[in-house]
């Protein structure tokens with residue numbers, strides 16, 4: 001059976017707009033046309049030395065910090081912008097005006113917000129008190145002398161304190177456990193806004209929904225708590241001899257060599273004075289972290305603690321879980337709870353390390369508390385109430401964030417999909433691996449959800465919508481599921497796994513510890529995969545339609561069928577031909593076939609008798625109308 005001759009194509013209107021070159025920013029010396037950091041790429045550095053004390057009887061934080069800020073930009077700076085996230089919770093904040101009080105990203109309360117004092121700057125050997133302005137979640141510090149271009153640095157010191165919100169926009173807060181409150185601290189110290197080559201100072205306010213855009217740096221963190229608290233934080237603990245008992249240190253050493261979780265503090269040991277090296281006063285837990293964009297921590301008297309080894313390829317990681325007894329599973333349905341958390345952490349660290357690039361830290365800590373799910377470098381906050389698959393799902397998602405945005409430091413405040421979407425894409429495969437699911441089935445479900453969304457009243461916003469402008473009800477789709485299934489379709493259906501995976505990994509390698517823009521992602525995927533994809537980015541990321549391929553016409557005698565694209569999302573169309581002898585043939589109509597028109601005619605061996613035709617038999621496409629996908633002669 002020889003190949004059928006290509007059938008003649010009927011002339012129709014070409015799809016010029018769908019295939020136009022995407023209007024991305026011009027390449028320059030900072031960002032190349034193929035999506036790499038350019039030869040003159042630069043970014044700022046912000047190193048922090050922070051001393052902080054938790055005052056549990058007042059639910060208050062008091063701290064002093066020095067930010068050493070280095071200006072690597074090619075231009076001098078006359079002022080600095082600092083993020084004051086706790087001011088979101090202050091009465092009358094801009095966020096309070098736009099976020100409903102019952103929403104996930106709320107938490108406003110009388111008494112919320114920072115007290116900041118004693119600002120001083122040390123620059124070129126001179127110490128002075130700068131002028132400054134605090135407006136809502138932003139602090140501008142005016143410099144007496146400019147911070148020179150290309151490497152000048154200064155030290156900005158300030159004292160800060162605030163009362164903890166019970167529930168801080170689902171990213172920090174306090175859980176009232178029976179054995180003692182679980183404090184989860186994040187967005188807790190004033191952080192530098194990012195100054196970059198694209199927008200200069202990125203001064204979007206913190207409104208709740210949009211997350212963070214942060215510089216990388218080195219952190220020295222000293223956390224003082226009452227002696228009977230257990231602390232965990234981003235970084236390596238510098239003084240275990242002072243804050244842990246000999247027994248706990250021995251157990252941690254055992255855990256570093258153990259595949260199965262080793263108990264560091266057992267349920268029945270919680271509150272036992274023997275679990276603490278001293279019996280009164282306070283203890284200061286000292287941490288150090290390099291090349292991180294943030295530090296988070298948690299503290300409680302109620303922590304159960306276990307740990308085990310995870311293998312990240314290049315090194316071993318200590319996977320840990322700290323949670324109060326409220327997190328334990330069992331009960332009526334015997335659903336597993338936090339006692340399985342460390343096993344989930346192990347899977348995430350190992351799966352993503354193997355598939356993408358090694359987990360970059362020595363610790364991977366899951367903390368159970370009030371926060372439903374939030375990511376920080378090395379430390380994740382997940383709901384103490386999560387159980388079974390729900391706990392796996394949230395743990396896997398938060399640890400997936402290690403790659404986006406902890407390692408690849410995108411601007412989450414503008415582009416939620418650049419971390420949530422890429423991470424959710426990775427989670428599809430990790431979850432399928434952990435539970436032995438068929439990945440095609442997983443993608444099919446997500447694809448069908450995206451198709452339903454495309455027909456909903458929320459469909460008028462594209463993925464490329466600024467994070468704080470996305471409707472609350474559309475966030476799960478536009479930031480998470482739609483970009484995730486789009487990338488899965490790109491991998492499985494458009495480009496193929498080999499070329500896609502190489503491109504995706506290259507994006508991580510190129511932009512690790514840097515600040516990529518959407519165009520850098522699009523260009524890297526295109527250039528490494530070797531595929532012109534402007535039509536795809538436009539259709540899936542910038543526009544809002546689903547796909548709708550249809551069997552338009554069949555000529556049995558001529559052995560031809562015409563496939564029509566009824567929307568502008570011109571994904572390749574898989575067509576299954578079934579002949580009267582029951583045999584089948586798959587024909588793939590590539591996207592390019594629709595450049596010159598909305599229809600494309602395929603053909604088969606005239607000697608064979610067609611029985612029926614099915615477009616997309618695996619139902620992988622985000623097809624808004626499947627009723628036009630099948631043809632049978634009886635029609």
Ligand SMILES: [Zn+2]
Nearest residue numbers: 397401420423
């Ligand atoms: Zn997330």
